[in-house]
């Protein structure tokens with residue numbers, strides 16, 4: 001279900017970061033297109049050699065993303081297995097991970113943030129319709145293909161990355177470290193993932209987008225993170241009431257009470273036309 005890529009076609013360049021049990025590198029992929037040789041930039045996701053036991057899960061994630069295609073899902077070219085290297089080759093997305101983009105202090109408008117949230121919700125609707133649980137929705141896994149800017153007014157464009165190693169394989173410590181992105185019920189039973197887990201993570205990602213890339217619960221150790229869930233706590237509410245309400249609805253400790261993706265889209269559209277957005281839009285164009 002996906003292409004096997006020969007290691008001779010790949011060139012690994014600088015490291016761009018890391019995920020759970022993986023490292024990501026900028027790479028080049030040589031190929032032939034109607035007889036013409038060409039080279040493209042690619043993203044190489046390499047499974048850590050000390051987690052080789054996760055290779056099935058690693059490639060399952062690659063396989064999932066290569067079997068479905070959607071404009072807001074990352075494109076996976078294929079995999080390359082050579083000596084002890086397990087590599088997923090995916091499209092290189094120009095502006096990288098959204099969490100870093102927001103941390104770098106790019107001042108983005110409220111409508112920019114809402115557009116990104118809407119695109120993520122569209123990707124979730126697509127996955128929900130295929131009854132596919134992603135399991136790792138977060139700003140770090142949202143890649144910015146187009147910046148969009150105030151002047152030309154064209155909007156940003158994001159692509160959701162693959163989920164990586166499945167939650168089942170990650171072990172309790174990694175799951176606890178993923179608080180507050182991982183839904184509370186996952187810590188109880190990581191084997192039975194329902195679609196609702198992605199709605200919880202959507203709420204956390206919404207919080208990230210509107211908090212300028214701040215890391216939620218930064219500085220808390222695993223025990224304190226676990227207590228956060230045990231006590232049914234919520235993240236600090238943004239001052240925009242309707243947004244805060246949507247985040248809290250998504251981050252409902254009772255999975256069945258979380259809104260459907262369609263309801264999420266409807267509420268996002270409501271935010272777009274709300275006075276807060278208009279006021280803020282006016283604010284940015286005034287200064």
Ligand SMILES: N#Cc1ccc(Nc2nc(N)cc(-n3cnc(CCO)c3)n2)cc1
Pocket residue numbers: 016017018019024043074090091092093094095096097140141143161
């Ligand atoms: N400066 C800079 C810069 C860095 C990276 C990219 N591009 C890109 N494309 C992808 N497909 C995936 C990622 N990526 C980055 N971190 C992760 C780990 C979390 O998934 C994945 N980055 C573009 C510009």
